[in-house]
Amino acid sequence: MKRIGIIANTQKSHAHAVLKRLADKAKEKQLQVLTSSDAAPHLPGAEQVAPEALAESVDVILALGGDGTMLHAVRLIDGADTPVLGVNLGSLGFMTSVTEDELEHAIDVLVTGDYTISERSLLSCQVQRDGGEVAHFIALNDIVVGWGHSSRALTLALSIDDEEVAQYLCDGLIVATPTGSTGHSLSAGGPIVHPHAPVFNVNVICPHTLSARPLVLPDQSAIAVQVSDIPHNKRPLLSADGQGELELAIGDTVHIRRHPHCARFIHLPEYSYFSVLRQKLHWRGSAR
Numbered sequence: 001m002k003r004i005g006i007i008a009n010t011q012k013s014h015a016h017a018v019l020k021r022l023a024d025k026a027k028e029k030q031l032q033v034l035t036s037s038d039a040a041p042h043l044p045g046a047e048q049v050a051p052e053a054l055a056e057s058v059d060v061i062l063a064l065g066g067d068g069t070m071l072h073a074v075r076l077i078d079g080a081d082t083p084v085l086g087v088n089l090g091s092l093g094f095m096t097s098v099t100e101d102e103l104e105h106a107i108d109v110l111v112t113g114d115y116t117i118s119e120r121s122l123l124s125c126q127v128q129r130d131g132g133e134v135a136h137f138i139a140l141n142d143i144v145v146g147w148g149h150s151s152r153a154l155t156l157a158l159s160i161d162d163e164e165v166a167q168y169l170c171d172g173l174i175v176a177t178p179t180g181s182t183g184h185s186l187s188a189g190g191p192i193v194h195p196h197a198p199v200f201n202v203n204v205i206c207p208h209t210l211s212a213r214p215l216v217l218p219d220q221s222a223i224a225v226q227v228s229d230i231p232h233n234k235r236p237l238l239s240a241d242g243q244g245e246l247e248l249a250i251g252d253t254v255h256i257r258r259h260p261h262c263a264r265f266i267h268l269p270e271y272s273y274f275s276v277l278r279q280k281l282h283w284r285g286s287a288r
Contacts, residue, residue: 002059004032004034004059005055005057006034006062007036007062007069009065010038012065015039016042018087021104025107033046034054055076063085065087066089066093066096072243079260084264084265088100094183115268115269118264120264123256123257123258124137124259125137127238138259140180140263141179141242142175143175145173146171146236156173157226160217165215171206189203199218202214220258227250235249
């Protein structure tokens with residue numbers, strides 16, 4: 001890899017120092033650095049390109065920040081095959097596989113090619129209103145239909161492969177990828193799903209029934225969520241990865257399928273998914 005693209009959350013307190021280290025290491029390895037963000041002033045010698053051109057201009061993208069930065073990078077790539085390496089500058093970082101202390105080592109690995117690539121499924125979401133499409137989203141983590149400007153419950157009708165499943169009076173509904181299973185879905189009581197499992201998770205948020213439980217579906221399923229009823233003055237929101245949003249109305253139908261392309265994450269040789277879970281979720285096992 002000779003050309004690396006940089007996306008960084010420069011609001012992190014120490015981001016500027018990390019970017020300086022990255023620039024020095026890239027110069028040592030004779031790598032060309034490109035960026036489309038406000039990281040440019042902190043990357044001496046970097047070429048600045050338009051955001052929509054970054055993915056096609058580089059061999060790899062380094063996303064420096066947290067999971068939000070990784071989600072932003074995937075949205076920016078928009079289905080391209082360019083792999084992403086996440087460098088964690090925060091505290092959680094389920095998707096970032098490299099700590100800031102490992103930055104120089106990670107660049108060495110990129111140069112030698114001694115890494116693995118994990119392909120992560122994406123969600124494709126279309127919103128239909130009055131017979132026409134009004135919005136389209138791509139999501140790495142999840143599509144959420146839920147609270148807007150009111151906390152009152154709404155009624156959502158769930159169908160899978162054109163077969164009615166149930167209508168739920170609830171606070172909302174989450175459709176999550178395996179990557180997103182450790183996000184909003186986990187907080188709502190959903191299962192942890194290995195990122196390579198070919199499934200999606202459907203999780204109803206605070207349903208007004210004790211019989212509703214999370215569903216794990218083949219990722220070839222066609223999922224439809226219709227807004228059947230909304231309390232007076234409530235405007236529920238559709239959220240894609242917590243970044244793209246759309247206000248919904250009664251009768252709107254959200255169609256969700258697996259996107260034909262994948263996101264591609266780079267991992268160092270010592271990366272372990274279960275080690276990440278143990279570390280981030282503070283698993284300690286059973287006491288003896």
